[in-house]
Amino acid sequence: MFRRIEAVADEIGFFFDGRPLRAMQGETVATALLASGVGVFRSSVVSGAPRAPLCLMGVCFDCLVEIDGVENRQSCLVEIREGMDVRSQNRARQLKQGTISCR
Amino acid sequence: MPVKQMTAAADLADRYDIVVIGAGPAGMAAATEAASHDVRVLLCDENPAPGGQIYRAITRNRPVAFKLLGASYAEGLPLVQRFLDCRADYAAGATVWSLQGAHPESEPEIGLTLGGSARRIRAGRVILATGATERPMPVPGWTLPGVMMAGAAQIALKSASAVPQGRIVLAGCGPLLYLLANQLSDAGAHIVALLDTSDRRQRWAAIQHLPSFAASPYLRKGLSLLVSAYRRIKVIGGVQDIAVSGQDRAEKVRFSTRKKQHVIEADTVLLHQGVIPAINLTSAAGCELVWDDAQHCFRPVVDGVGRTSVPGIICAGDGAGIGGARHAAVAGRIAAMTATTDLRIGTDPDCARQLSALQRRARYLLRGRRFLDLLYHPAPQFRAPRDPDTIVCRCEEIRAGTLRQAVGLGVPGPNQLKTFLRCGMGPCQGRMCAPTVTEIMAEMQGKSPAEVGTYRLRAPVKPLRLAELAAMPHTPAAIQAVAGHAPSDFQPNRKESP
Numbered sequence: 001m002f003r004r005i006e007a008v009a010d011e012i013g014f015f016f017d018g019r020p021l022r023a024m025q026g027e028t029v030a031t032a033l034l035a036s037g038v039g040v041f042r043s044s045v046v047s048g049a050p051r052a053p054l055c056l057m058g059v060c061f062d063c064l065v066e067i068d069g070v071e072n073r074q075s076c077l078v079e080i081r082e083g084m085d086v087r088s089q090n091r092a093r094q095l096k097q098g099t100i101s102c103r
Numbered sequence: 104m105p106v107k108q109m110t111a112a113a114d115l116a117d118r119y120d121i122v123v124i125g126a127g128p129a130g131m132a133a134a135t136e137a138a139s140h141d142v143r144v145l146l147c148d149e150n151p152a153p154g155g156q157i158y159r160a161i162t163r164n165r166p167v168a169f170k171l172l173g174a175s176y177a178e179g180l181p182l183v184q185r186f187l188d189c190r191a192d193y194a195a196g197a198t199v200w201s202l203q204g205a206h207p208e209s210e211p212e213i214g215l216t217l218g219g220s221a222r223r224i225r226a227g228r229v230i231l232a233t234g235a236t237e238r239p240m241p242v243p244g245w246t247l248p249g250v251m252m253a254g255a256a257q258i259a260l261k262s263a264s265a266v267p268q269g270r271i272v273l274a275g276c277g278p279l280l281y282l283l284a285n286q287l288s289d290a291g292a293h294i295v296a297l298l299d300t301s302d303r304r305q306r307w308a309a310i311q312h313l314p315s316f317a318a319s320p321y322l323r324k325g326l327s328l329l330v331s332a333y334r335r336i337k338v339i340g341g342v343q344d345i346a347v348s349g350q351d352r353a354e355k356v357r358f359s360t361r362k363k364q365h366v367i368e369a370d371t372v373l374l375h376q377g378v379i380p381a382i383n384l385t386s387a388a389g390c391e392l393v394w395d396d397a398q399h400c401f402r403p404v405v406d407g408v409g410r411t412s413v414p415g416i417i418c419a420g421d422g423a424g425i426g427g428a429r430h431a432a433v434a435g436r437i438a439a440m441t442a443t444t445d446l447r448i449g450t451d452p453d454c455a456r457q458l459s460a461l462q463r464r465a466r467y468l469l470r471g472r473r474f475l476d477l478l479y480h481p482a483p484q485f486r487a488p489r490d491p492d493t494i495v496c497r498c499e500e501i502r503a504g505t506l507r508q509a510v511g512l513g514v515p516g517p518n519q520l521k522t523f524l525r526c527g528m529g530p531c532q533g534r535m536c537a538p539t540v541t542e543i544m545a546e547m548q549g550k551s552p553a554e555v556g557t558y559r560l561r562a563p564v565k566p567l568r569l570a571e572l573a574a575m576p577h578t579p580a581a582i583q584a585v586a587g588h589a590p591s592d593f594q595p596n597r598k599e600s601p
Contacts, residue, residue: 001370004265051248054255059535062497
């Protein structure tokens with residue numbers, strides 16, 4: 001978990017697992033979560049162990065979360081936006097009904 | 104005219120003369136140089152803002168951050184400003200997931216996702232400026248929350264003015280570790296210890312390159328970093344192994360020195376053992392790789408001006424071999440001149456002279472690196488972990504013991520290991536485990552890493568949604584192959600008729 005070393009000038013609001021949190025304009029979803037005291041982003045696919053970002057630069061895929069309904073997004077590459085609905089991911093994803101239609 | 108910010112895949116042109124991938128120093132310099140000629144340039148970058156990792160968030164940082172991050176960070180400002188003022192299209196937040204080189208009948212082709220939809224575009228030349236990633240440092244417990252790479256903490260500092268809370272332990276080797284220790288200390292973070300894992304035997308290998316190091320700016324910079332770290336931080340040298348433990352997050356670090364075992368409590372553990380070229384896209388495009396013994400990593404084979412083995416693809420900056428930010432900016436310009444020359448556009452008579460001046464400058468900026476490469480060559484036990492419980496492939500949770508068992512059964516190479524164990528087949532596509540897998544196989548088979556090789560990579564090199572892929576235009580043959588019927592009755596955007 002992280003703390004800010006200076007006051008945040010342009011604060012915006014977002015949600016993590018339904019909980020309202022504050023972030024700094026221009027930062028990524030990953031740092032917004034870390035600075036809000038979120039220590040675990042997801043549980044691993046194979047063993048269900050808790051995971052959090054390792055690299056913060058798009059390499060490790062340990063920061064995967066659901067953002068505004070889209071799963072498996074690398075939170076370290078997505079800029080935080082006002083009102084964003086961010087959700088933690090538990091183990092493997094399930095296929096969502098209705099996303100792809102076959103004819 | 105400032106760069107044109109592109110936010111949707113549909114707004115991109117079908118073809119650009121030059122497409123640059125990556126907005127670090129090499130990519131920004133390449134795009135700026137290319138756009139100064141009469142060519143259409145697109146720069147795609149994964150991150151929301153330009154700068155790469157080294158100059159991350161430079162466009163929106165405030166004085167506090169500049170003071171903390173020092174002069175070498177502020178050096179990026181003119182580079183970023185020139186890029187933002189240039190006449191290129193700039194796609195921030197774009198993920199490039201495929202790249203094909205030129206063929207006799209076709210130009211290079213790039214598959215990318217921007218603003219939620221996928222698109223293929225063509226390019227006269229592609230300049231890869233994918234930069235560096237941190238070399239993985241697999242130790243027991245490195246998957247626990249609270250364990251991060253040192254670069255991640257620096258990114259949080261640069262882009263979010265945030266430092267780890269509580270007790271911090273830094274572990275590993277190399278200049279960045281000491282730089283970060285100083286920056287975190289200056290920012291008021293609580294560093295309990297810095298565990299230096301440098302392999303002391305490497306001093307002998309490095310010493311012959313001392314003269315060129317002594318003549319480089321790295322000497323003064325390095326010494327002041329070390330002095331300042333030793334003055335304020337408890338530095339423990341000769342650390343031979345490290346394990347992180349904790350219930351659901353990092354709580355303790357166990358380590359040993361020559362004399363004894365130690366345990367310290369920590370809330371955050373920051374690992375680092377140097378940086379290596381990010382080669383996933385380069386490798387998937389089919390560019391020939393070579394093992395660099397001094398930097399101990401694979402890098403693409405490039406000629407003196409950045410051309411890879413694949414026609415139409417040029418590689419510049421740390422992605423072609425670690426040379427640092429200043430070198431990358433020069434290499435980016437060289438790559439752009441190579442591209443314009445190859446395309447026979449914008450060549451001015453002065454070009455050859457400019458190019459050789461830039462090449463001299465690039466060589467000059469590499470002075471002193473060989474010494475650092477050899478001195479901070481990571482110790483063998485941190486490249487090929489011996490503790491069988493150490494997770495090597497973080498995605499599929501494959502441990503060193505399992506890997507060694509499979510290698511012992513006679514698995515010939517890294518690609519066959521995928522079939523046996525799914526190692527390297529998770530979402531990161533081997534980015535975090537490839538170097539370790541090569542090292543373990545080399546050690547066990549008594550071969551050099553060059554002989555072992557590394558994973559063969561294929562597009563898409565970054566995950567994309569099936570819906571994005573399906574919504575792209577497809578050839579009739581591809582539709583027939585997948586759907587089993589003629590394309591005439593295939594209408595992906597058909598609305599249900601009443």
